[in-house]
Amino acid sequence: MAALAQNPTKVVEYATDVTLPLEYAMQVLDKNHTGLISINKIANAPVLLKFLPMPHLLVRANNTKAISTTLGKDFGSSGYISIDKQLKPALIKTYQNITAFNPSKCNNVALCPILWRSLSNMIPNLSIIGNVSKSTGILILTGENDSQTPVQESFLLQQRLTDVNYPDYTLITYPSLGHSFYPSSQWSTTFGPIQPYV
Secondary structure (H helix, E strand, O other): OOOOOOOHHHHHHHHHHHHHHHHHHHHHHOOOOOOEEEHHHHHOOHHHHOOOOOOHHHHHOOOHHHHHHHHOOOOOOOOEEEHHHHHHHHHHHHHHHHHOOOOOOOOOOOOOHHHHHHHHHOOOHHHHHHHOOOOOOEEEEEEOOOOOOOHHHHHHHHHHHHHOOOOOEEEEEEOOEOOOOOEOOOOOOOOOOOOOOO
């Protein structure tokens, strides 16, 4: 369920912390495709706010000084940021802070340095899936709107199983379901009971 093909910290966490919010900024917030988004749009985008390394209250108060300090730009009167030049580096900084190994403190209660080190050193499933005994059936279940473990991870595993002529595997994807197999948008996981049909 919500299978990983690649390394969780080096590939999947980057996709979750950087790629997904950048896609959200470009597809949802930058409707006119200028590469710029307003501070007001950031302040009203909870999907994006959770990835930025700044206090949310400062953003919600439209404190341009706090935002410009975080994103490295003096906005002056424009009130816009560049997705590529300001937002992307801030998201990368957040990713680096999350995945940094600091043995003296936990960056996050759920993801302490020992766990991150273990995940970072994990051999990707994509590398070892061909070593599974051919007498073992494999079932891969994934929500198509899983924002924590992208559905592409399951497709990579499926492709590898095909490449090694694995005889008994099934991939089932569920439209509109997220990481917990509960209805979710493609941008954010909503938690609830697993849907009975899963």
